[in-house]
Amino acid sequence: MKRIKILIVISIAMIMVTSCTKKIHINEVSFEKDSVYYNHKPFTGEIRTEDDKTGIFNTDKGVLKSLKFYHDNGIEAISMEIKDNGKPETHIYDDKGNPTDLVSFQQKYMDLWIKIALIQGEFMSK
16 A cells, blocks of 8 residues: 555655656757757757647757657658767658658648748747
8 A cells, every 4th residue: 555655655756756757849949069958058958840740850968969850640751860970860751650752741731841841940949
């Protein structure tokens, strides 16, 4: 019984910690040279699109490490990870999660492609 109480207390504490974590959005960061800043400091963590669902950028000490964009149904559409050698590794998926090529993606999901371009433009113009 004592273990159950401890588990409940730990679970409640974890929920409180994760629910108190502030989500950072594109409009809250700035770009200086090649680094992302939040509150005038190089930012480490997730930066979300304004709608909290279209995309997420991950940075480490202000440096972009990865990004993901999602279809309206929540399935991953595009993911990119910047490897240690500085080269990006990109994966593109249709709205069912199947790999696809860039040209097919652009043709089939033009609305999302335009939204991604606008978001990236907004992010990089900060």
